[in-house]
Amino acid sequence: MTIRVWDYLDEYAAERDDILDAVETVFGSGRLVLGRSVQEFEAGFAGYHGVAHCTGVDNGTNAIKLGLQALGVGPGDEVITVSNTAAPTVVAIDAVGATPVFVDVHPENFLMDTGQVAAAVTPRTRCLLPVHLYGQCVDMAPLEALAAEHGLAILEDCAQAHGARHHGRLAGTMGDAAAFSFYPTKVLGAYGDGGATITDDDQVDRNLRRLRYYGMEDRYYVVSTPAHNSRLDEVHAEILRRKLRRMGDYIAGRRAVADRYAEALADTGLILPETAPGNDHVYYVYVVRHPRRDAVLEALKTYDIELNISYPWPVHTMTGFAHLGYGPGSLPVTERLAGEIFSLPMFPALPPDTQDKVISALREVLANQS
Template sequence: MAIKVWDYLREYENEKEEIHAAIERVLKSGSLILGENVRNFEREFANYCDVSFGVGVNSGTDAIFLGLKALGVGAGDEVITVANTAVPTVSAIVSAGATPVFVDINPDTYLMDTSLLENLITKRTRCILPVHLYGQCVDMDDVRKAANKHGLKILEDCAQSHGASFKGKKAGSMSDIAAFSFYPTKVLGGFGDGGMVITNNEELYKKLKRLRFYGMEKTYYAEDHGYNSRLDELHAAILLSKLTHIDEYIERRRFLAEQYNKLLFNSGLTLPKTMQGNQHVYYLYVCRNPGRDNIIAELKRRDILVNISYPWPIHTMTGYKFLGYKTGDLPHTEKAAREIFSLPMYPSLTNEEQMIVADALHDILSKIN
């Protein structure tokens, strides 16, 4: 049987009774949209992230989009972010009417190189959007320093960093607004799409609640131009149940990462580095090797499936050609995209399966090297 890069079936079997009970409660409640399960999950997840307010929406992409709209980011504005991210980060910026401006990455962590921020800030810059990629946080001291100096807003993309922290502060608690995804593969994932925007600002919270529901508050009257982006009761109930296990998920991910570090030491792979001050949650375990494509092909022949996050930097995609970037503009981002790949990483991955992966890599790399 193949060893997958991600799988949920064992986890589902372990939690099936809780999940089915949560679904049953919703179906018997008489309330399917924006009911008590959404309110409870918003409160509990915001509390987990050490912030005051949460607004459940239909995806992580919408969480970024609505967060930008709530901050007043739109046409004519620039948002500084990275090209080494999932397309939704950039899609949301463009959908909000703004222009993404890309900063290169730190080649050791693959995160935003915050030392380059100052050179990219212009009179049109409105927001910095750090992406806490693969499970660890960007250097938020540098981001906040730049933002404070120039009067900019900060929106954290936390789609891959539930439970991560930087210098003791939780991902999502270090900005004006933060966006989370509950896509199935995430550290806290549901059984479909879902997202949340969190903030400590009550006015932004109220605006976000209007934006997700056609601009309405208590009556069928649009106070603002709004959208339809709601986390439904079924997903909220499931996520509320799974939230009670998030520390277990993270503990297991950290254990697996520690084992990979030991098993693959001196293997010829460049292993993940945790930036000083970070508590990594290992949404992904990202390795690096110039022979990446051959390694992946050989692993596949052995029924070991891995992934690349991400094989094409966004600034090189035809869909964003209009931004005016060209190959060579972000050298560290582009080089990493040719060499990185992610090993199987999820809480129900067994120790035996992990050993099979490690042994296969040693064998393959010994032949390549």
């Protein structure tokens, strides 16, 4: 059987009774849209983060998009972010009519180089959008200082960092609002798409709730536009509500997998993940580097192992964003990393014997590459 970077079947087997009971609970509730399960999950997720509000939406992309709109970001504004991210981060900026402005990343941990952000601020800058990538947080202190100095909003992209901490502060609690994805692969994943935006700001929360429900506050009456139908589904909310209670176990499982990789691969020449100072890493993905990455991945296929690259194309190099004018060499670290990084299998239910096969195959392939 082919080994891939992620699989949910072992976790589903262990949690099957609870997952199916969640589905039965919703189907028997008499309310299939914006009912008790969404309300209780929103309260639980806000409580987990120690913030006042959580608005459940249909996916992580809309969590960012609606978050930007709720913060007042729109046409003519600039949003500073990174190109080493999943494309939805930038698609959401584009969708509200704003212009993404990129800074480079650190080669050691792949996170936003916050030392470059001040030079990127212009009179059009409205928002800073740090991406907490691969399971750990961006250094937020410089961004918070810049935001205070220039009157900017901060929207954290936390799609890959559920439960991660920076100097003890949870990802999602260091800006004006934060967007999360519950795509099935995430640290807290649904059985389909889902997302949420959290905030401590009452007005931002009111904006979010209107935006995700056609611009309505009362049924059938639109208060403001543009707006959307971006509601979190009741079934996904009920599953997430239950899985939220197991967040500590999911994170511990990921860290155990990461520890085994670190010990077994330390002497291979593979560049292993580095945790940035002050961070508690949750290892959404386990991203490594090798200068002959493509040859390594090709060789692993002979062992029936197919791994992933997160991400092979920096966003600024994609034809869909050519209009932004970033040519080759604009973000040298990001561009170099795109040719070297790849992800090893990472999920809490990864069987130890499967991980052993990956480690053994990697050691053999890397020995042949030296």
